[in-house]
Amino acid sequence: MGLTVHGIAASRALRPLWAATELGLDFQHVATPYQGGATRTPEFLALNPNGHIPVVVDARAEGDVVVWESMACALYLARHHGVADGLSITPATAREDAEALRWSFWVMSECEADALTVLMHRVVMPVERRKPELADVAERRLAVPLRVLEQHLAQQQARGEAHLAADRFTVADLCVASVLQWLRPVRELTEPYPLTREWVRACVRRPAFAAAQALGVR
Template identity: 70%
Template structure:
């Protein structure tokens, strides 16, 4: 019995790690880097033949579950380890579950590639390797999906709700913020969408996310 998450916080593995930390779960974290062959051992490839992190292993009374893909791992943790009663990040009803699925898939399809380009070419890569024109093009493209997110957050605010799926922070917020946070170096971009900028700040200021940032620095 028990939950194990393979990966490092300075990667997409931060998503399930953040979710498990938000829920206060007892779990084993195996810091598996994506560099230097860490995901190419026979043991790891037996868990994920793609050779990518994260991997989640959940040893349950009805059998062992092995799951990869960061968004899938995160949604699984929320659904199967959260209370589901409206007191934590787990969906409490069909509406919240639908919102979690919608915004997570939307994030992968509409945000992730361009947000990663911004992160790499504004901050993560050595200065001599950055290409400003790639970051600028990505930021321009991001205006389209961010208008969608901004409008949704404005509608939520009109209902007295400060988050994507409910009045409280849920896995929908976690999955989306885990990617949109990569755009923080593009200050002008975020300032164009004030509701989105304020929502992102609330998500990233959460203690569990702060713990993930500290862990990422340790594992870097």
């Protein structure tokens, strides 16, 4: 039996790589880039017919379990390879599990596309290829979910919990922070949301995040 994660950290594969690292799992990392045709080989398409990373292959006694979609990969690892002891990133109660599910789906539906647009057209793409008007629209849309998250974090602080689902870092924080950390270079966008900004900063300061990022090129 063994666990394999296909992908590189300079992609959405960061999510399962980060989760596996937080959990201290012994896993094989297959550094599969999203460019150059590596995800279009017959061997890879047999794992994920969509031709995208990441893919997690969990070799279990009852047979291999193959998981794709980055959030699903992270949630799967927390649920099936973590311990629900109230200490790890694994949800320990029904409430924590519900929070992990809802915030992971929320960030994908409400934030990811616009956050990626902002990152690409404010930071990553060559200046001559950027379209600031697209980033402007994306930033205006992001104001709504960022207010929702800021309000939730305020409510959590009021109940003595500094994270999304509990008083500790869980897979809920990992999944949401993996998206919202794309906004960190655009400081003026996050300035109106100090709790969110500090929460993201705390998430990405975790040693497991840095360790997972180091898997971006190998």
